[in-house]
Amino acid sequence: MARYILINSFRGLLTIIFVSVVVFSLARLTGDPMDVLAPTDMSDEDQDALRALWGLDKPLLEQYVIFVQSAAEGDFGPSYLYRSETAAEVILDRLPASLYLGFVATILTIVVGVPLGILSAVKRGTIYDAIGRGFALFGQSVPEFWLGIVLIWVVAVQVGPIPTSGMGTWQSYILPSIVISIFGIAALLRLFRSAMLETLGTEYIKLARLKGLSEWRVVCKHALKPAAIAPLTFFGQLSVRMITGATVVEIVFSWPGVGLLAYEAANARDFPIVQALALFVAACVVVMNLMIDIAYAYIDPRVRLGEGTAS
Amino acid sequence: MSVPEITEGTGDAHISPRPNFWRNRFGRRRRLDRVPWIPIAIIFFLLLLPAIFADLIAVHDPLRGVLSDRLTPPVWEEGGSWTYPLGTDKLGRDILTRLIYGARISLAVSTITILVGLVIGSILGLAAGYFGGWIDWIVSWLVDTFFSLPGVLLALVIVAAIGPSFLTIVIILSVTIWAPFARQVRGETLSVREMDFIARAQVAGSSPMRILIRHVLPNVANTLIVMATLQVGVVIINESSLSFIGAGIPRPNPSWGVMVADGRDLMLVAWWISFFPGLAILLVVLSFNLTGDWLRDFLDPKMRQRQ
Numbered sequence: 049m050a051r052y053i054l055i056n057s058f059r060g061l062l063t064i065i066f067v068s069v070v071v072f073s074l075a076r077l078t079g080d081p082m083d084v085l086a087p088t089d090m091s092d093e094d095q096d097a098l099r100a101l102w103g104l105d106k107p108l109l110e111q112y113v114i115f116v117q118s119a120a121e122g123d124f125g126p127s128y129l130y131r132s133e134t135a136a137e138v139i140l141d142r143l144p145a146s147l148y149l150g151f152v153a154t155i156l157t158i159v160v161g162v163p164l165g166i167l168s169a170v171k172r173g174t175i176y177d178a179i180g181r182g183f184a185l186f187g188q189s190v191p192e193f194w195l196g197i198v199l200i201w202v203v204a205v206q207v208g209p210i211p212t213s214g215m216g217t218w219q220s221y222i223l224p225s226i227v228i229s230i231f232g233i234a235a236l237l238r239l240f241r242s243a244m245l246e247t248l249g250t251e252y253i254k255l256a257r258l259k260g261l262s263e264w265r266v267v268c269k270h271a272l273k274p275a276a277i278a279p280l281t282f283f284g285q286l287s288v289r290m291i292t293g294a295t296v297v298e299i300v301f302s303w304p305g306v307g308l309l310a311y312e313a314a315n316a317r318d319f320p321i322v323q324a325l326a327l328f329v330a331a332c333v334v335v336m337n338l339m340i341d342i343a344y345a346y347i348d349p350r351v352r353l354g355e356g357t358a359s
Numbered sequence: 360m361s362v363p364e365i366t367e368g369t370g371d372a373h374i375s376p377r378p379n380f381w382r383n384r385f386g387r388r389r390r391l392d393r394v395p396w397i398p399i400a401i402i403f404f405l406l407l408l409p410a411i412f413a414d415l416i417a418v419h420d421p422l423r424g425v426l427s428d429r430l431t432p433p434v435w436e437e438g439g440s441w442t443y444p445l446g447t448d449k450l451g452r453d454i455l456t457r458l459i460y461g462a463r464i465s466l467a468v469s470t471i472t473i474l475v476g477l478v479i480g481s482i483l484g485l486a487a488g489y490f491g492g493w494i495d496w497i498v499s500w501l502v503d504t505f506f507s508l509p510g511v512l513l514a515l516v517i518v519a520a521i522g523p524s525f526l527t528i529v530i531i532l533s534v535t536i537w538a539p540f541a542r543q544v545r546g547e548t549l550s551v552r553e554m555d556f557i558a559r560a561q562v563a564g565s566s567p568m569r570i571l572i573r574h575v576l577p578n579v580a581n582t583l584i585v586m587a588t589l590q591v592g593v594v595i596i597n598e599s600s601l602s603f604i605g606a607g608i609p610r611p612n613p614s615w616g617v618m619v620a621d622g623r624d625l626m627l628v629a630w631w632i633s634f635f636p637g638l639a640i641l642l643v644v645l646s647f648n649l650t651g652d653w654l655r656d657f658l659d660p661k662m663r664q665r666q
Contacts, residue, residue, distance in 0.1 A: 067508060071516065186641075188592075191640045194636075195637075197633055198637065204626075205627070310511065310515065314519055317519060325512060330507050
């Protein structure tokens with residue numbers, strides 16, 4: 049088990065290093081951040097001074113070393129866009145907005161997706177199943193940015209003024225969290241439906257029924273537990289998405305989270321923030337995958353003893 | 360996977376089961392009932408037909424509008440006219456014409472991207488699954504790594520670097536789309552490799568290349584067809600999302616995502632600018648997903664989701 053965790057951790061570390069190199073090189077390709085950031089009337093000496101301050105005058109390899117050092121120290125260097133703050137501070141400023149929204153959206157996803165999936169499986173072939181599957185199909189096919197715009201429009205025309213942009217009262221969470229969770233609900237619904245159908249067809253469920261247990265107990269106690277393991281991987285992906293912010297949705301709703309920050313930073317060529325964000329996202333994914341792999345290995349000995357990882 | 364059929368008396372020691380699109384693994388003709396005709400029709404009339412014959416169908420210029428006709432509503436609304444059936448945008452360009460040319464962009468981007476992803480993903484997946492060892496380790500690691508890349512952020516950075524263009528978006532989408540193909544093909548190759556006919560082919564002296572192409576590839580082909588169909592939806596959504604945030608197809612080209620972005624601030628005044636392109640994306644992606652689900656049931660009954 050220890051060996052398994054060690055190997056997977058090493059793989060994760062390699063991934064993070066790879067992502068850091070890719071993002072670093074890409075960011076350097078984007079051209080001189082001075083073109084975007086420096087005021088047009090800035091003198092050449094001042095520009096050079098600013099370049100020296102940010103280390104842009106040094107050779108690429110040295111810049112990368114400095115970047116790794118600043119990452120190790122945890123501040124990721126000074127932000128170009130927000131002069132007085134480090135990249136880490138800027139991201140930490142914006143993270144809560146994404147986390148709050150992600151939390152609400154996750155709750156919504158689970159509260160709607162799981163019961164609908166179970167209902168769809170238990171009432172297979174009925175109108176409930178048809179509605180559930182229709183919803184799953186819609187959620188997987190609708191472009192989020194368009195759904196957001198249409199919802200804003202419908203609400204503004206039909207319901208009247210509720211906040212449709214920015215972060216404010218609890219009402220401002222309604223639309224963005226619906227849009228973010230719609231894909232998750234669809235995926236969770238599908239996963240739970242097929243997992244439930246599989247367990248409901250097994251012998252021990254038949255035995256539970258023969259014992260005379262109520263349908264409610266059969267479904268909730270005996271079928272749900274094994275069925276809940278299959279969508280485990282998905283919970284990992286879901287939580288990563290919720291932590292790292294949904295860029296497109298945050299742009300549509302002007303939500304001041306890390307997703308919107310990524311958009312602003314990339315457009316402003318704020319290298320430190322772009323690099324820090326990319327590393328942050330990659331690290332979240334790697335850690336989450338590692339936890340899922342360990343969880344699977346814990347649940348299912350075949351994974352850690354046999355070959356490959358669970359997929 | 361399918362059971363090798365051994366034909367007696369041919370003397371051919373390594374006959375692999377030859378999956379046939381029209382026959383199932385027991386050699387019976389597959390039934391053509393439950394074909395999703397409506398989704399297929401939507402794909403045909405909303406994507407293929409307009410994309411191929413855009414120049415013949417469209418009446419107006421997709422890039423230049425008549426400013427005096429700007430913000431004309433659709434024909435059934437008050438003030439609409441048959442000249443512009445779905446209305447015009449703020450520059451007086453016909454929405455329907457732009458939708459038709461937009462189909463061309465969606466079709467081109469998704470076709471090229473899927474092909475690139477399919478080829479790269481199959482090669483890496485076949486190699487990883489068949490040879491195992493360090494090749495497998497590297498490919499699996501690459502797949503995991505590409506799944507953890509922050510896609511939107513990288514797209515924004517790349518576009519900032521070399522500017523938005525058709526080629527840029529195709530490269531960005533291709534770079535990420537191969538990973539799911541590779542993962543799936545690797546998994547299937549692992550199980551096909553254990554089949555008897557592969558061992559026989561090895562004994563008969565076939566080279567790994569020949570085994571992979573003649574014996575393994577045909578057995579994963581059905582999966583590839585299903586995956587490619589389902590991934591079209593993913594590519595179209597990703598392309599339009601990137602175009603929407605300005606990191607995809609550059610203006611004034613009529614990508615459906617760009618069109619939604621164009622009408623975003625005018626939703627209360629002219630809802631039709633954003634509404635129709637988004638609806639087109641929804642319908643086309645929905646149709647590809649339905650067709651893909653059906654293909655999966657059709658080609659591999661074992662994978663059928665219980666109905």
